Amino acid sequence: MDTYYNPADLDKFSDIGEDAPELWKKFSDWYGTAFQEGALSEREKALIALAVSHAIQCPYCIDAYSQASLEKGSNPEQMMEAIHVAAAIRGGASLVHGVQMKNVVKKLGF
Amino acid sequence: MNGKEGDSYKTFDRSLEDSGLFPLAATDISVFQINFGKLCNQACLHCHVEAGPQRTENISKETLVTCLSILKKYDIPTVDITGGAPEMNPHFRWFTRECTELGKQVMVRSNLTVIFEPGMEDLPEFYARNRVELISSLPYFLEKSVDSQRGRGVFQKSIQALIKLNSLGYGMDNSDLILNLVYNPNGAFLPPAQGAIEKDFKRELKNRYGISFNNLFTITNMPIGRFKHFLERTNNYQSYLNRLINAYNPQAAEGVMCRYTLSIGWDGTIYDCDFNQMLGLNCDHGAPDHINNFDLEKLKSRRIVTGLHCYGCTAGTGSSCGGVVVEDN
DSSP: OOOSOOGGGGGGGGGGGGTOHHHHHHHHHHHHHHTSSSSSOHHHHHHHHHHHHHHTTOHHHHHHHHHHHHHTTOOHHHHHHHHHHHHHHHHHHHHHTHHHHHHHHHHHOO | OOSEETTEEOOHHHHHHHTTOOSOBOOOOOEEEEEOBSBOSOOOTTOSSOOBTTOOOBOOHHHHHHHHHHHHHSOOOEEEEESSOGGGSTTHHHHHHHHHHTTOEEEEEEOSGGGGSTTOTTHHHHHHHTTOEEEEEOOOSSHHHHHHHHOTTHHHHHHHHHHHHHHTTTTOTTOOOOEEEEEOOSSSSOOOOHHHHHHHHHHHHHHHHOOOOSOEEEOOOOSSHHHHHHHHHTTOHHHHHHHHHHTBOHHHHHTOGGGTEEEEOTTSBEESSHHHHHHTOBOOTTSOOBGGGOOHHHHTTOBOOOOGGGHHHHBTTOOBTTBOSSOOO
16 A cells, blocks of 8 residues: 555445445435435535535545536635635634633633 | 446447447437538637637538538528637638528527637627527636636637627527527536526626626537547546546437437538547448438438547536536426
């Protein structure tokens, strides 16, 4: 194994089902349904997936949902704004824990 | 999951067999598409014709006279004129008028910017007088996307051309002058749902520039010609072809445009479609392959010449010169 992440491995995702087919089927059905058009459009769902992909820093997901977002009609400006939302939440989540730091400091101090 | 079969790609004929459509045959001829040649004022990155300002292939009047005699003799309702930029051919206006006088529905695939070429300034009025239906490429409503695909400055010229066409009634409510736009992806991915992206185009072009049009056709980039070179250069060819193969849709295959279209080359050769034309794949399987030997009976039930590129017309909701093949709602 030369690298932990190989783009060709994305096509092997369904191989996961070989060792636990029932669980894979449940996951696949749920996954497929979650991305179907509903109260949100398929385009909106692909953008959410793209943003989450960046938040969890999943190279497979970034590959898949960059293409999916383009194929659902999003443009690079919209995709970059979605990534900024994910980054803002990640950054904000770190920063808001500063309140906990302040609580600890306050508790320990005079 | 991927489109490979053994060491090679799954052939298109094999996919047709699997869906009960082999051999693919024409059902009728309602569209007589003529490619006037490869001369164009643009040199777009996705162009399967590999057209450009330096190309010299151009249809002759003699060949057009033969086309007219066929159109006079047979009840083929639609004449679809493409190129290159067909307007740059010296016989374009004469031929268009003749077709109109024959009562044909005349469609011209115009790149929009050609009206800013010397001597072409009155083309919009010419189109309007002859009730020509226009089908014009505008791959996106953002300047950056359009110019990266079609060349610097093309977007702004296209917008000015659309404003001019609107002023003559093209694409406007309560007008019978039809202006359809064509979207194609700005790279190695499939087009979005036609209905959804049409709404975006209508909203954005109206809000940004006050432009109206009738319909948006989404067209898949064909893995041939200049676009194939791009795919190979960027190491995207294999994944793109697999994307098309995996998205094969039998419903789209059933409705592909070659089943009701004839494609005529600038030298009078007959092809099943403009893509086969660019690959040099003449009509075959016993059908005539030149207008000098035109035989409607043989052509309208001919077997179609197929290849891997045909997956471009059958992926997802399909792709044709008139947009999707299967309605995507």
